[in-house]
Amino acid sequence: MKKRNLVLSVMTTCLVSCFLLSGCNGQKQIDSETVKTVKVEEQAHLQDDTVSPACKITIDYSYLAESDAADSIAQRINRTIQAHVLGKEYIRMNPEVAVDSFKNTYIWKN
Numbered sequence: 001m002k003k004r005n006l007v008l009s010v011m012t013t014c015l016v017s018c019f020l021l022s023g024c025n026g027q028k029q030i031d032s033e034t035v036k037t038v039k040v041e042e043q044a045h046l047q048d049d050t051v052s053p054a055c056k057i058t059i060d061y062s063y064l065a066e067s068d069a070a071d072s073i074a075q076r077i078n079r080t081i082q083a084h085v086l087g088k089e090y091i092r093m094n095p096e097v098a099v100d101s102f103k104n105t106y107i108w109k110n
Contacts, residue, residue, distance in 0.1 A: 036065045038099045044107040055107055061085070063095040 040059040046052045063081065064074040079091045082098055090098040 037062045038096050040103050061099050
């Protein structure tokens, strides 16, 4: 009876160890070519002098880089995020152009 319990406990320990160690195969690192970032920082004054009140806008926008023209998954993800973050009118734009257009619309200059 003791021998049977010992064998079962050893087998259970080995089985649990195999499951736990199989998760330690290392995480794949995301390379810098997979995710790209657009950074915009601009300050616009109400008048042409620097003492007038100003609006400062800072945008850090990250998006998935498309590996090729047939990369429809990255396009769908980018378009969905652009529609939610920037607005539906920016869906079909390139992310860099969309962020710049959003900035220009937000800070309207005469």
